[in-house]
Amino acid sequence: MRIVTKLFGLAVTAVLVSMMTFMLILLLPGDPVVSALGTAYDPKSDIGKKQIEVVRKELSLDKSIPLRYLDWAGGVVTGDLGRSFGTTTGGITTTRILKERLPVTIEVMILTQIVALLMALPLGIIAAYREGRFVDKLIGASNFGLLAMPNFALGLILVLIFSVKLKWLPSSGYTRLTEDFGKNIRSMVIPVLTLAFGLSSVYARLIRAEMATVLKEDFILMATSKGIRPWRVLLKHALRPSSFSLLTSIGINVGGLIGGTVVMEQLMAIPGVGSALIENIFKREFQVVLGLVLVITMFYVAAIFVVDILYSVLDPRIRRGSTRA
Amino acid sequence: MAAPAPELISLTSANEISPTEVVTPRKKRRWRGQLGTVVPVVWITLVTLGALLAPWLNKVPGIRLLKYDKIVAKKGLTPSAKHWLGTDEIGRSILSRLIWGGRVALAVGIVSVLVALIVGGFIGLIAGYYRGKIELVLMTLASTILSFPALILVLSIVAFLGNNLRNIVAAIAIVAIPAFARQAYAVTLAVSQREYVMAARSLGAKNKRIIIREVLPNVILPLSAYALVITAVAIVAEGGLAFLGASVERPTPSWGTMINDGRKLLVSDPSIWHISMIPVACMFLTVLSLNLIGDRVRGLIDGKESKL
Numbered sequence: 001m002r003i004v005t006k007l008f009g010l011a012v013t014a015v016l017v018s019m020m021t022f023m024l025i026l027l028l029p030g031d032p033v034v035s036a037l038g039t040a041y042d043p044k045s046d047i048g049k050k051q052i053e054v055v056r057k058e059l060s061l062d063k064s065i066p067l068r069y070l071d072w073a074g075g076v077v078t079g080d081l082g083r084s085f086g087t088t089t090g091g092i093t094t095t096r097i098l099k100e101r102l103p104v105t106i107e108v109m110i111l112t113q114i115v116a117l118l119m120a121l122p123l124g125i126i127a128a129y130r131e132g133r134f135v136d137k138l139i140g141a142s143n144f145g146l147l148a149m150p151n152f153a154l155g156l157i158l159v160l161i162f163s164v165k166l167k168w169l170p171s172s173g174y175t176r177l178t179e180d181f182g183k184n185i186r187s188m189v190i191p192v193l194t195l196a197f198g199l200s201s202v203y204a205r206l207i208r209a210e211m212a213t214v215l216k217e218d219f220i221l222m223a224t225s226k227g228i229r230p231w232r233v234l235l236k237h238a239l240r241p242s243s244f245s246l247l248t249s250i251g252i253n254v255g256g257l258i259g260g261t262v263v264m265e266q267l268m269a270i271p272g273v274g275s276a277l278i279e280n281i282f283k284r285e286f287q288v289v290l291g292l293v294l295v296i297t298m299f300y301v302a303a304i305f306v307v308d309i310l311y312s313v314l315d316p317r318i319r320r321g322s323t324r325a
Numbered sequence: 326m327a328a329p330a331p332e333l334i335s336l337t338s339a340n341e342i343s344p345t346e347v348v349t350p351r352k353k354r355r356w357r358g359q360l361g362t363v364v365p366v367v368w369i370t371l372v373t374l375g376a377l378l379a380p381w382l383n384k385v386p387g388i389r390l391l392k393y394d395k396i397v398a399k400k401g402l403t404p405s406a407k408h409w410l411g412t413d414e415i416g417r418s419i420l421s422r423l424i425w426g427g428r429v430a431l432a433v434g435i436v437s438v439l440v441a442l443i444v445g446g447f448i449g450l451i452a453g454y455y456r457g458k459i460e461l462v463l464m465t466l467a468s469t470i471l472s473f474p475a476l477i478l479v480l481s482i483v484a485f486l487g488n489n490l491r492n493i494v495a496a497i498a499i500v501a502i503p504a505f506a507r508q509a510y511a512v513t514l515a516v517s518q519r520e521y522v523m524a525a526r527s528l529g530a531k532n533k534r535i536i537i538r539e540v541l542p543n544v545i546l547p548l549s550a551y552a553l554v555i556t557a558v559a560i561v562a563e564g565g566l567a568f569l570g571a572s573v574e575r576p577t578p579s580w581g582t583m584i585n586d587g588r589k590l591l592v593s594d595p596s597i598w599h600i601s602m603i604p605v606a607c608m609f610l611t612v613l614s615l616n617l618i619g620d621r622v623r624g625l626i627d628g629k630e631s632k633l
Contacts (some may be wrong), residue, residue: 001461024481069515117465148613151562152568153605156588160602166597171592259474263565267588275476278569293477300472 003309004122008307018076020296022069025141076294077204080108082278082287094291097276102190102295104124105265105272107177108195109257111188116203122202124207125234131214140208143201152263155194159267162190172269191264199253206249211242240314247314251307334491357470362621366612372611376427391418393425394576401597411582413600422578423607429572430491430611433563434556436493441501442552448502449509452545454517454536466509475500476565488571497559508551509544516543539613543575553619557612564608580604 063071075082082093096120103167126140163171169190174181214220215238223233253260263275269275280288346384375382391397398415402408452463470478482496505536516522516541525535560580566572567581575582587601 002440013469013472014463017472019474020469117411144616145613148557148616149609150564150612152564153584153609156584156601156605159588160595160598161589164592164598180468230342230588250360254475255472259477261479262474262567266568274477278480281481284485289481293481296477297473300474304472 001178002312006305010301013301014298018073018294019069020098021290021297023182023294024073024237024290026314027064027117037246050285051151053137071309072290081291081295084285084288089224092200092288095293097280097288098273098295101271101273101276103177104259104270105258105274108188108261108264108270109254109274111192111271112195112199115192116199117250117323119196119200120203125211125239127204127208127228128211128238129230129234131208131215136208139204143204146197146201149198150265151194151198152198155264155267158190158194172267174270175269176298187270191261191268191270195257195261195264202249203246206245208240210245212313214238216241244315248307251303251310252300255303259296330487350430361617365617366609369618372427373431375424376431379425379428382424388423391421393417393422393578401594401600403597403599410603411599412631414586414597416582419583419600419603422583422593422606423580426580426583426604429563429577429581430560430608432490432494433497433559437497437501437559438552438556440494440498441505441555442548444498444503444547445505445507446509447543448506449511450513450536450540450630452506453510453513454532454540455518463506467506469508470500470503471507476569479562480566480569480571483566483571488566488574488575490573493563493566493572497562501555501559504555505548507549510547512544512547513540517541520541547623550619550622550626553615557615557619560608560611560615581607 072082079095081098083093084093084097123139124141127136130136159171162169170187174187177184213236220238221231223237224230228237257271260274261270261272262278264270265272265274267277274295277289277292277296280292354424379390390422394417396416397418398412398416400412402412402416404411408418408420410423413419413422442472448463448467452460478500479493483492486492486496522535522539525539530538563572563579564581564584566583569577569611570585572585573579573580583604584601586598587604591598591601
């Protein structure tokens with residue numbers, strides 16, 4: 001029953017998101033027909049007028065806004081996310097752009113999550129275990145500092161150190177995973193590290209806060225007094241009940257990173273969804289922009305939904321329908 | 326559907342910390358000492374004063390603030406006694422440009438955030454106090470907007486409307502409104518259940534009076550702590566816009582455009598790395614200071630709450 005309600009909620013959110021995405025169109029100043037046609041026509045000639053008519057029909061601009069939304073949404077549901085009109089690129093479908101660009105961004109996202117968790121888990125657990133001690137304060141202070149570092153600034157510093165001074169890593173560019181594995185990983189190091197540093201400071205703080213509370217509970221005292229080694233207690237007993245806000249945050253960032261890598265993709269010249277979006281925003285390919293924004297946002301919505309479901313798997317109290325203490 | 330945490334900009338922000346982390350103010354005072362608050366406050370005051378007074382600073386004897394587009398010396402000079410922070414890629418004083426650039430940070434950090442605080446705070450207050458259908462509509466709307474990647478939303482607005490300061494400030498304010506609405510909503514929900522609100526209601530006070538006299542004063546404090554964090558996020562967002570080529574037009578300096586212009590030279594000429602790294606440091610110190618002050622304010626509020 002609960003899952004049905006949640007699915008309904010997901011559907012409502014999806015519809016709202018698509019409506020709001022569509023409303024981005026209303027922001028467009030000027031005539032979208034003109035931007036679709038570019039400079040390759042003469043508005044005064046008969047042919048030019050005819051062209052305008054054709055494009056206006058093609059973009060369904062002769063219809064009212066609700067009707068245009070329904071048309072567009074209908075297309076989206078059947079897998080038609082629109083296409084670009086660019087004179088130079090000559091009309092690529094948004095789906096093709098996604099097929100090309102999405103895997104790159106997803107690779108960055110997954111690697112970032114893994115690296116961030118690898119950094120955050122030990123730090124967060126140690127900080128909680130030594131709560132109030134020097135190590136805890138040191139970890140806390142450095143996380144606080146990292147939080148204040150904008151990711152483009154951190155990326156720039158890493159570029160300065162690792163590619164400009166030490167010349168270990170490329171300063172920009174991307175090699176496909178299928179082309180050359182080693183080169184691919186090398187081109188991923190700086191963007192992934194940059195994003196992961198920021199993320200891990202958030203994760204570590206979440207783990208520390210929740211675990212510090214869990215460690216004060218009776219079942220931990222019980223486990224410790226049975227003589228179980230501290231590391232075992234931390235990992236086997238304390239970690240699972242301490243991972244709820246971490247899980248939420250991971251979920252948010254699975255979705256958030258798909259759109260959140262934009263600046264990083266721009267800085268490191270990585271051809272992901274983010275940079276595709278930027279290119280199309282500046283080329284005023286608004287159909288493509290709508291399609292991409294919709295997909296990116298849906299990723300976010302879906303990730304949150306999955307987290308919601310995972311909650312009940314992780315926490316028996318929710319599964320039974322009672323509220324968490 | 327589980328409510329996603331308020332996430333203004335997809336950059337990680339300090340507000341994702343769960344409320345279980347309770348530190349009493351006294352303990353905290355011993356922790357960091359007063360220095361951790363005084364230094365950030367001094368820094369923010371300096372930046373603010375510099376930004377506000379930039380057009381008149383020249384008239385003060387002893388201060389030689391140069392116009393931001395004035396070429397004063399050879400390009401790429403490193404910091405020296407004459408040019409404290411050196412010169413940039415075309416020979417303009419970096420220190421002067423930082424001070425002028427503070428005006429953009431100030432506009433984005435204060436004007437956008439203030440607008441969002443007032444509008445979003447009002448929405449959240451109404452939704453949290455009246456509940457029911459208003460709550461459902463307003464909060465669904467807020468969480469829908471919050472599921473869009475914020476920086477992309479800001480960029481779309483700015484790119485479509487034109488990248489002048491007014492549009493940038495407006496775009497950031499629009500995106501920040503639902504974040505404030507959600508925060509105000511959560512606090513109002515809790516405050517509305519408190520004894521003093523019930524007491525006022527049982528005395529026959531009208532809703533309007535209860536909201537203004539009882540709820541608002543208790544919502545505004547936590548909301549302003551949140552505003553400090555969002556101010557930092559907004560300043561970073563301007564930097565993000567600059568990297569995407571949509572911040573203020575040259576030659577008007579902003580910290581973001583200074584970093585972005587400097588980084589283009591970083592790879593070709595590593596010897597002048599200070600051109601990008603000095604504004605990076607400036608932005609970092611500002612964000613760090615705002616987070617520290619925000620943290621402190623939050624700690625003080627928590628302390629006051631627990632005493633009640």
